[in-house]
Amino acid sequence: MRYLVLTTLIVLGVGKTVQSKSLRVAAEPLPNIVLIMADDLGYGDIKCYNRDSKIPTPHIDRLASQGTRFTDAHSPAAVCVPTRYGLLTGRFPFRMQRRGNGPLLAPNRMTIGSLLSAHDYRTACIGKWHLGFENEKSPEDNQPLRGGPVDRGFSSFFGIPASLDIPPYYYINGDRCLAPPLLRTAASRSPDWSPIQGAFWRAGGIAPGFKHAEVTPRLLAKVVGFLDDHHLKQRRQPFFLYLALPSPHTPWLPVHRFQGKSNAGAYGDFVVQVDDVVGQVMKALQRNEWEQNTLVFFTSDNGPVWYPSDTRKYDHDATGGLRGMKGDAWEGGHRMPFIARWPTRVAAGRKSTQMICHTDVLATLADLLGVDLPTNAGEDSLSFLSELTTAETQGHSRAALIHQSSARVLSVRNGPWKLIPQLGSGGFTKPRRVKPQPGDPQGQLYNLHTDLAETTNVYKQHPDIVRRLTLIVDDFRERGRSRP
Known part of the structure; x- marks a missing residue:
């Protein structure tokens, strides 16, 4: 059995140190941690946030009924890349120093992955990275793609370099592309949607055999495989799984069994598929007897690409009455669904109105481990652990948010x-x-x-x-x- 134990000084693999602090409960078992981030999912798409949603989301709704649902949670940005930077580093993304098309995370920057790796977690990233690799645009066989997840605190990675509408299109395993994007695909469009909706993707390089519609199912299979493999080989070691879904971001390509399952067109059907992914992950946790001692987070990176004309056409408001959409400074761009489930510590069926941000996850996990963040890490991260683990609102310490x-x-x-x-x-x-x-x-x-x-x-x-x-x-x- 793995436990939270008191130590004096823990040295991170990225050149950081974190000082231990007194723990709330002696010898408390370390939980597994699963963080699922959907892509371009709106605040109003999920039934538990919007009773008038035209999209059935029973698995996400069940997650909320078994945990705490935050109604004032925010992404640090209204688009993909900066939100991911803020989530993993605990920093507001305006602090990010761009390095052309290369890696956006500095080699010595603490991440959620490196923090947990230093505490004996097996850390896996599966899905869309979108924080850059060296040579990302022209990968070669058997040549490492440096600067990605396995160089920034994760034990393993399987996924894609960016969104599924941004070429080149190929898979990465660890730090190697499975097949380089030597072919070329034409751009894709849907005549009944705007130019950046529907089955939209840009023309560019593509790996042989790469099919956009197969990506979400393949990532789900990798997640289930990771969980089953961990149960067989390393079940006594805690794990952290960061599942960065590329859906329901464009292209909206729900597989056949989800087509027509919503009343919000192809977008709604794709959200139904995302909901099913959540359900399959929870089934895998239950099958491997991890359901009780696993902290599961579910959220989205930014608001939806959903216009007023779409709301009128489908009578579905993807932002749940909030103004704006993806990209915007208005609430529809960055107020996010955020659900936390941990049966042994988090109250079921609770709603929290405390303001939190994705940047706060790093400090929350450090708090869970009983360590203080160093001054040069998580500069904009404030723990909301007490808000999670008590039945009543504690008055979270975040007073301001950018x-x-x-x-x-x-x-x-x-x-x-x-x-x-x-x-x-x-x-x-x-x-x-x-x-x-x-x-x-x-x-x-x-x-x-x-x-x-x-x-x-x-x-x-x-x-x-x-x-x-x-x-x-x-x-x-x-x-x-x-x-x-």
């Missing part, structure tokens, strides 16, 4: 107040940016406690709040951190 839109507009949240320092969506919804006319407000200020749909801009009525929130952004930038 969010980044696809156009890199930084909005800030403090209590009920949210400031967007410009007019327009800052993202996919048109207009992205509006030039203020004489007498117009220079930005947007909303009281989310009374106006969650962000319909009434009170920027001009509260100049003191605008100044206060602006100073929060300046402070977080200058200090290089938001964590005390």
